[in-house]
Amino acid sequence: MIRTEFLCKSFGNLKVLNDISTEIRKGEVVAILGPSGCGKSTLLRCLNLLETPTRGRVYINDVEITNPKTDVNKVRQNMGMVFQHFNLFPHMTVLQNVTYGPIKVKQMPKGQAQELGMAQLHVVGLDEKADVYPSRLSGGQKQRVAIARALAMQPGVMLFDEPTSALDPEMVKEVLAVMKGLVNSGMTMAIVTHEMGFAREVADRILFLEGGGIAEDAPPSVFFTAPKSERAQQFLEKVL
Amino acid sequence: MSDDWLYNVSITPLSVLAQGAGLVLDFSRIRENIPFILQGVPVTLSFSIVSALFGFTWGTVLSIFKISNILPLKLLADLYTSIFRGTPLILQLALIYFATPQLTGITPTPFQAAVVTFSLNSAAYSSETIRGGIMAVDRGQREAAMTLGVKYPTMMWDIVLPQAFKNILPALVNESIALLKDSALVSTVGALDLMRRGQVVAAEKFIFFEPLMIVAVIYYVLVMGLTFVAQQLERRMRKSD
Numbered sequence: 001m002i003r004t005e006f007l008c009k010s011f012g013n014l015k016v017l018n019d020i021s022t023e024i025r026k027g028e029v030v031a032i033l034g035p036s037g038c039g040k041s042t043l044l045r046c047l048n049l050l051e052t053p054t055r056g057r058v059y060i061n062d063v064e065i066t067n068p069k070t071d072v073n074k075v076r077q078n079m080g081m082v083f084q085h086f087n088l089f090p091h092m093t094v095l096q097n098v099t100y101g102p103i104k105v106k107q108m109p110k111g112q113a114q115e116l117g118m119a120q121l122h123v124v125g126l127d128e129k130a131d132v133y134p135s136r137l138s139g140g141q142k143q144r145v146a147i148a149r150a151l152a153m154q155p156g157v158m159l160f161d162e163p164t165s166a167l168d169p170e171m172v173k174e175v176l177a178v179m180k181g182l183v184n185s186g187m188t189m190a191i192v193t194h195e196m197g198f199a200r201e202v203a204d205r206i207l208f209l210e211g212g213g214i215a216e217d218a219p220p221s222v223f224f225t226a227p228k229s230e231r232a233q234q235f236l237e238k239v240l
Numbered sequence: 241m242s243d244d245w246l247y248n249v250s251i252t253p254l255s256v257l258a259q260g261a262g263l264v265l266d267f268s269r270i271r272e273n274i275p276f277i278l279q280g281v282p283v284t285l286s287f288s289i290v291s292a293l294f295g296f297t298w299g300t301v302l303s304i305f306k307i308s309n310i311l312p313l314k315l316l317a318d319l320y321t322s323i324f325r326g327t328p329l330i331l332q333l334a335l336i337y338f339a340t341p342q343l344t345g346i347t348p349t350p351f352q353a354a355v356v357t358f359s360l361n362s363a364a365y366s367s368e369t370i371r372g373g374i375m376a377v378d379r380g381q382r383e384a385a386m387t388l389g390v391k392y393p394t395m396m397w398d399i400v401l402p403q404a405f406k407n408i409l410p411a412l413v414n415e416s417i418a419l420l421k422d423s424a425l426v427s428t429v430g431a432l433d434l435m436r437r438g439q440v441v442a443a444e445k446f447i448f449f450e451p452l453m454i455v456a457v458i459y460y461v462l463v464m465g466l467t468f469v470a471q472q473l474e475r476r477m478r479k480s481d
């Protein structure tokens with residue numbers, strides 16, 4: 001589904017990612033963990049070219065998106081992304097947020113898009129907020145709308161960048177519950193998170209990023225009980 | 241009922257300035273000219289509004305050039321801005337009014353020449369304001385649109401510009417106010433705006449203070465009206481934040 005080959009990313013002189021080669025298979029849920037500033041967001045954002053890799057290749061369904069000839073917008077339609085700070089469009093209602101992509105990008109008729117949008121809002125449990133503006137929502141509700149907006153494009157993979165980090169503790173649960181529902185539906189997911197319990201519960205694989213590379217790539221049962229690298233051990237000592 | 245008080249105002253303290261002679265303002269002498277002067281209001285207003293609309297539209301295009309990563313467009317827009325900001329407006333107006341016939345054979349009306357000049361000029365200024373407004377829109381907004389697969393122009397039009405304009409609306413109203421006041425310069429090429437009409441009456445009657453005072457009051461009222469609108473907009477925006 002997603003494959004990276006020798007992916008490198010630098011910001012000026014700062015080398016953030018160094019030769020990342022990995023793969024996320026269809027239906028797999030991968031949690032990306034690591035200390036702050038280790039490049040988790042950067043890695044995720046390289047997968048849909050929000051950041052342009054300095055070197056290396058990224059393949060989505062065997063299409064090389066790092067090839068300049070690839071229509072990136074076409075590829076992005078198939079990759080939903082959820083941000084730490086929601087990034088809802090403040091001048092649109094909740095339903096308009098959710099239907100914007102299908103209408104503008106997929107040229108879906110408005111009626112059909114609204115039906116789809118309402119269905120997605122139902123999935124995240126926010127049917128009754130359809131006509132409200134985002135400023136009226138709580139953080140947890142905003143993030144659920146953001147998930148619905150991404151799902152309305154009917155993507156093959158979902159990328160999450162710390163979707164619960166900006167939320168009050170009592171709202172974290174509702175967002176994680178929605179994400180768990182997605183996992184159960186068989187969605188391919190890459191999740192950057194600091195929620196260790198959640199990662200342990202839902203992930204098929206843990207990627208532990210450190211010093212610009214993948215320091216550990218293991219199933220949660222192994223990673224959380226018997227991490228091989230010293231860095232991962234230190235990290236787990238701190239966060240668990 | 242008489243509204244003579246409106247026309248006969250005697251200002252004694254000013255008489256000192258009038259070298260001992262009692263300065264008497266006699267508005268009744270130009271009473272018949274007042275409708276003529278007032279006809280300048282729609283001229284000045286339509287001129288200002290049309291220039292603002294064209295100016296802000298062209299300014300938006302320039303601002304998009306400025307933030308693009310196409311170097312020639314960027315340089316072009318920057319050069320354009322520096323030229324229009326670096327030369328007197330009245331000179332730009334004279335060039336466009338007097339030099340266009342010489343260069344193209346087309347003779348613009350004073351109104352046309354003035355609208356073109358003021359649009360080009362206000363575009364230079366507003367492009368900076370609009371650029372600032374665009375930069376102030378959270379980067380996450382752009383990224384959210386990009387991840388949906390939205391193309392750049394659509395994203396700009398649907399997501400970025402509406403938010404940018406909301407933020408800079410008060411600034412744009414202020415630019416419109418400046419434009420309204422500067423529009424008095426079109427009197428120099430003979431367009432019959434408020435200012436010009438005041439001067440025409442003054443020249444006809446050989447009295448200057450009264451017609452120019454009336455014109456000044458009208459400008460002031462128009463500017464205050466716009467200022468009030470700007471304040472209301474600002475207040476409403478602060479509420480919605």
Ligand SMILES: Nc1ncnc2c1ncn2[C@@H]1O[C@H](COP(=O)(O)OP(=O)(O)OP(=O)(O)O)[C@@H](O)[C@H]1O
Nearest residue numbers: 011014016034035036037038039040041042043162
């Ligand atoms: N646009 C940018 N320009 C310059 N440096 C950047 C940019 N984006 C990220 N960085 C730097 O790259 C490094 C990795 O950043 P990144 O956001 O990927 O880390 P992260 O693992 O997601 O951290 P966190 O857990 O705090 O979100 C950091 O040192 C950061 O300062």
Ligand SMILES: [Mg+2]
Nearest residue numbers: 040041042162
């Ligand atoms: Mg991050």
